[in-house]
Each structure stands twice: as structure tokens, then as C-alpha cells.
Amino acid sequence: MTTLLEMRGISKLFPGVRALDQVNLTVKAGEIHAICGENGAGKSTLMKVLSGVYPHGSYEGEIIYDGAPLAMKSITDSEARGIIIIHQELALVPLLSIAENLFLGNEVAKAGVINWPLAFQKTTELLKKVGLNEAPTSIVGKLGVGKQQLIEIAKALAKDVRLLILDEPTAALQENDSQKLLDLMLELKAQGVTQIIISHKLNEIGRVADRTTIIRDGTTVSTLNRDEITEDRIIRDMVGRDMAHRYPARTPNPGEILLEVKDWNVYHPDQKDRQMIRNAGFTVRKGEIVGIAGLMGAGRTELAMSLFGHSYGRGITGSVSMGGKPVDTSTVTKAVDAGLAYVTEDRKALGLVLDEPILRNISLANLAGIALRGVLNPRREAQVAEDYRRAMNIRTPNVQQKVVNLSGGNQQKVVLSKWLFTDPQVLILDEPTRGIDVGAKFEIYNIMNQLAADGRGILMISSEMPELLGMCDRIYVMNEGRIVGELSRAEASQERIMAMILNSAGKAA
């Protein structure tokens, strides 16, 4: 087989982060090449370099495609050469028809006038190729995610694709839809379309991939041939880094059970048949830091937000008890009254009122705490904010600063302060150190340890496994909406967590 694509020594810098460091990737013509790696390993960045999202000049290294160097300025350039990427988040316009979507920006037109009969005819042919039995005029938004994924592929075929890149194409799909998609990949391979698939799922890789490249921390670890692929090998290569991070020491001293959740079931807010959380159950003890591990889309945030005031999903069933007594958490107010707090993973969109000052953000979830019969006491509000500024070491000239002007770490401390002011028994921290620098991370870890020492329970969701291993007394492993395992601090290792995830993949009932 000849080589279609060779990426040599690709490095990509973001402010403060080296996302890719001398990555090499060789893809042969006509093969299906899998790329494997942890969250944040650099897979998506690499694909964005390849597809022209990051133009030539914004990265180091060179791309040889079809025997010639490639210097793309935009996605349009890469598409003109037949390199087409299908992102994890589908890029279809839900209110337009299949035909309109397939030829969006690439219309079957002369002088700007669309030839609809021809467009419909071509649409029918393309839909046949991807095995989708729908009318060209069907509205895309009314089709399921699986069918939408096939339409994305048809859209790529409409552009004379030579190298098709699929970024976790089955992440949002049900089992039988996933199978259909994998079948289609093999069929396209038979027709000579080279493909790159990004996937975590071992069974998928085993089924379709000819070769697999594993990326870790922005560098290529290995490229394995089909006969070399084993679970152990992939896991070792994916997580085999040394524990470079440091975590503040603490002596765990778990007390009685604070939070207990049983048989928690949640359905998707829009697609009412799609179950997001299946029979999840867990406990958090007094003074304990409990982790939830899982890959993106495992349902961790959905679990936390559905618990906290039913802020996510519908058709929620299950029981929650605090300190042995059943509690109602069906609205945020009730959840807060029950002693829960949820620190969101998306602090800018869901955690803060960015244009308001620090003190107003800190008081927001407990205005009653700074008011008497509904009338605010500004002196008390300023005092509370000042106390948290000192306790949390929020770096700001004064608490009148708008939070939009703070760094990520300081913003996170404001969100934490807001929830601590409600005096919760159990804090759910969703990616508490996402997007903040190393120093601030250490401060957040210290705060967490202090909270646990004070007798609060902490449930920590994180995509960074070393962080979970370094901080947690116990770790639950989630995959595809289920809790698939539980590990004590002594048992837990990256390999075991990854093995639990990979082994459970695709086995959902």
C-alpha cells in the first residue's frame, strides 16, 4: 500500500500549553487508521491541524499528502483536496432538509440558482450509498442522531472525499446504530476511501482498524498493526505516564454516610427515549473525597446536574437520602436546603454572573444570609465576601471587581465561595480544576482537603485521572450512563480504571 498522508513532527502551542509535541502520523492509502488517547491527549488538536482549522503557519512540522507538501489556509483548502472531518458535535442545520444540508455551501447550482431536481437525484444516490432510507426533503432535526451521523457521512461523500476523519463517531449512538456506522466504514474502505477514526472503544478499534496510533500528552507513543492490538497494550500506552503532579497530603478519616443515591435513572431532555443515566447508585461519607472517573460523554455531569435540583434531563427516578433521611432534590432550592451544592464544570456559562462584582456573585445562592426580611444588608454582604476573599486567597484588589476580570483559578474560588456560603454538607465538584493553572490547582486541592477535614463530603468529577488518583479516597467509574465499578484508593490505578471503561463499552443492556 502507498502512503496517502504523512504528518511529521507536528507541534502546536496554545498560550501556556504545548498541545502537540512532535507528533508523527502515517496513514496508508485505503486503510482505516484509529487514533487512541485520553481526554486532552491532543487527538482533536491533531485532526484540526490536518483539516485546516488551524492554518499552515500556526503549527510546526510538515504534512505530506499524496506525495506533496500541504499548506492549508482553511477548511475549504483541505476539503478541496478531499480531506473531510466529521466532528463529534454534528454540524448539520436541524431545520433544513437532508438535500439542503448535503449541499450546504456546495449547492447544485448555476449562477446561484439551485437545480432542485438534480440536487434531489444526487441526494437519493448518496443516501443509498450510506444505506439511509429517507426522502431528500426530510427535515434533519426530526431524524435520530444515528441517521444524522450517516447524513454527515453522505455530506462528506458529496464532496468527493479521499480521506475521511471521524471524531468519536459513535459517542452519541445507540449500539445498533454504532454497528451500522462501522459496517458503513468497512464498505467505504472497500470503495477506496481512506479513513481516520478517533475512538476510545476497544471493540470498535478491533473491528474496523487496520492500524492504531496512540497519542499521550501531545506526543505519539506507538503505532500498532492489527495483530499487535491488545487491550493491555493500548491501556498501557494510553495512560503510561509518570505521576508528575503533586497532591497535598491528607489523612482520610471517613465518617458515617452523608449522601446516598439509589437507582438513579435519567432520560435525555429532548429525546425522551434516550436513557442517559441507568440505575446509578453511590454513597459519599462524611469527611470523604469520592471521585467519579469516566470519559467524556460517560454521563458524569448529567448525573450530578440531575441530582442537583433536576437541572438536567427528564423522567428522573430514584432516591436520594442525606444522613439517612430521604430528601427531595427536585428543585435547586430544595437541593440546597437538603445540604447539597453543585460547582459546575462550566463556570462562565453556568456558575457566574460575569458582569457583576465578586461580592454579588458570592451572595447569589444565599441572599437570605445577607438580608433581613428581604432587605439587603450591604455591610454584611461586603463582610462575607471579604471573609471568603481572605479564606480562599482570591487575588483581587477588592471584592467590588467584576468577576469577568479574574483569572480562571480566582473565578473558581468565587464559585466555591458562593456555594460554601450556603453551608452545604456535600459538595459536588464538576471538573474543579479545568482551565486553571498549576498553582491555583494546588490551592483548590488544599481547599478540598480542608473541606473534607471539616466533615463535609466531596464528590469530585474529573477527566484527569492522576487528579482523581491523587485526591480521592474512593473512585466510581462511569461509562455510558452506568456506574461500572468502584475502586478504593489502594485498588485504584489508571490501568484499572481504563480497563473498567473499555471492558464495559458497548455492553449496555
Next chain:
Amino acid sequence: MSEKSYMGSHLREYGMIMALVAIVFFFTVIVRASIDVDFLSAQNITNLFLQNSYVIIMALGMLLVIVAGHIDLSVGSVVGFTGAVAAVLTVNLGWPVLAVIPACLIVGGLIGAAQGYWVAYWKIPSFIVTLAGMLVFRGLTLWLLNGQNIGPFPRSFQSLSTGFLPDLFGDADQALLGLDRLNGTALLIVVAVALVVVLLGLRKRGQDAAFGISPEPAAVFWIRNAIVCGALVFVGYKLAIFRGLPNVVMVLAVLTVIYAFFTEKTTSGRRIYALGGNEKAAKLSGIKTERLVFFCFVNMGVLAALAGMIVAARLNSSTPKAGAGFELDVIAAVFIGGASMAGGSGKIIGVVVGALIMGVMNNGMSILGIGIDYQQVIKGLVLLAAVIFDVYNKNK
């Protein structure tokens, strides 16, 4: 912080007051020069308040709606409709005025509730709901009035708009003090208000200092207060030598204080700002966002009903056209007053100054005999300029 940099960071607030003073000064000079009339005559100042009271009253409610991230286009039609209801109840059915006023306020509240329900609980865009309301209530006004004017109102109803606060001191005392025709009560109230403004300002300065907030420089504080108090006492004196304090001015002042207190000092007021600033974050903080949006619309309806009665009382009849186009003046006043279209920001005092700017311009241009055509153009440009000034300031 130096005076200059302090003024720079609070440009908007001072800019508003300065703009109002400048506009008043401009008209005083121009009106004197071109038609030799005193723009700041007692009668004209009284007229200014009577003509523009409705804008200020509704702007108070509109600020809440806009801070919450919505808009209410129906207020002009609600003014017409509640005026018509008042006319039918008073003139046709002979209800006593003391029953008509609460009845109309309830009608306004129900209208607000009917619109707010769809906006708050069904998430239908407020632009659409209130655009529909604008058409519906204009139509209902026509229907209720049968396309005709209904009037006149009894004297007690008219006093809503054209009445004046009686002078408690009577003539004897005035003669004693040698103050001919001066309404002592009016002057006393205004001087008292000015004193309260200064005292509250001093208190806030003390608090700011205690919280470690760099307070307004002393010079700026005293100059600002001198201008505000000077203007208050001047207007009060002018009103006192004419017919005293109009009832409408008293209503305006009381409402302004209540709404300023509500927006700045209460938990509910604070929650409305948080909801306008980031609805999702507010919701995840346990704030009942739907209920607050609903309340904002009910409140807007009640204030529109109050404005509707004042307009009807002033014209002494209800007409099918009453209130047409008011929504634009009200919304413009709120944006001139510094509120953001995106929600989450804006102050009551800014909105009152914004409404006064609109009012002074309306009044001044009418006195000068400028045609309605040019008036509209100028008002439009002032609105645009005020918002461009805001955006420019923010991006700087």
C-alpha cells in the same frame, strides 16, 4: 483615585446628569433668544412634569423588564385600554373614583400577568407576546370606546393629573413671613428631600470607605450634590410660586424612591439583575427565574394602568388613540438611561434622568415650534448617540 480617573470610570453616570443640565441650559438660551419666552418659567416646569409623568412612571417598570432581559411593547396600548376602562366605569357606569383607581390597577396587573405567563413559563419571546398584546389591547380600546371619545371625568378623577398638593400653611402664615403667593408646603418638602439626598449620600460614602471601596472624591461628591440639590430647590421654588407641587410629581417621587430601593436594596431586586446577567447561573443558584419574569410583567401592567389613568385624567377624556407610540418613548428613556439590551444592568436613577432628557427635549422643541417631523428625527438620533456612547465606553 484622582478626580479625573474617578470621573472616567463613572463617565456614564455623570455624563447623564451633565447632558440633562446641558440640554436644559441649551433650551433656556435658545427659547429666550428666538421667541423671548422663559423656558424655566414656573408654568412650563409644571407642564413638563404633567406632560411626561407617564413616561417616567412606565420607565420604572420597563427598567425591570429590560434588566430581566425582556421587552414590553404593549404598554402604549395598555395605557389606552386602561384609560378606556376608567372612562367606561366612571362616566358610563358612574363608579366612584376610589373604586375605579384600584379596579384599573387590577386590570393592568391582569394584562401583565396574561402576557408574563407566556413569556415566563412558556419561554415565548417577549417581543412576540407583547407585540401581540400591543395589537390586541389597541383593538380592545377601540371596541370598548366604540371608536369614540368618552368624557369628561369628574373633578376628583382629574385631580390625579391636574391636582396640586394643598398648602398646609395657609395664607396667614405666608403673609406673616412676607412670602406672597409662595406655597410653603411645596418648598419645605423639596428642601427636606434635598437634605435627605445629601445625608444618604454622606452615609453611603462612609459605608464605601468602611468596605475599602475607593469612594467618590470629596470634590466630585460635593459638586454633584450641589448641582442636584440646586436643581431640586430651584424646581421646587418655581413650582411653589406657581400652584404648588402637582400630585403627579408626588406620585413620581414616591415611586422613584420605592423602585430605587427595590432594585438596589432587596433580595428580589438583586435576583432580577442576576437573572438578566446570566439566567442559567441564576437558576442553578436556586433563583426562581420564571416567577421573577412573571412578576416583572405584572408590575409593568400595573404601572401602565396608572399611567393610563393619568393620561386620561389629563386629557379629561378617553380616546381610542390614547397612548399610541408611548412604548417607544418609554423604551428609549430606559436605554438613554443606560440599561443594556442584553439585560442585567441599568439603574432607576439613570432611567428617570433618561426620561427627563426625553421630556425636556419634547417640551423644548414644541415650544420652539419645531415640527413633529424634525422632533422624531432628533429624538431618534439622541437615542442612538446615547447607546453608541455606552458601547464606545465599554469597548474603550
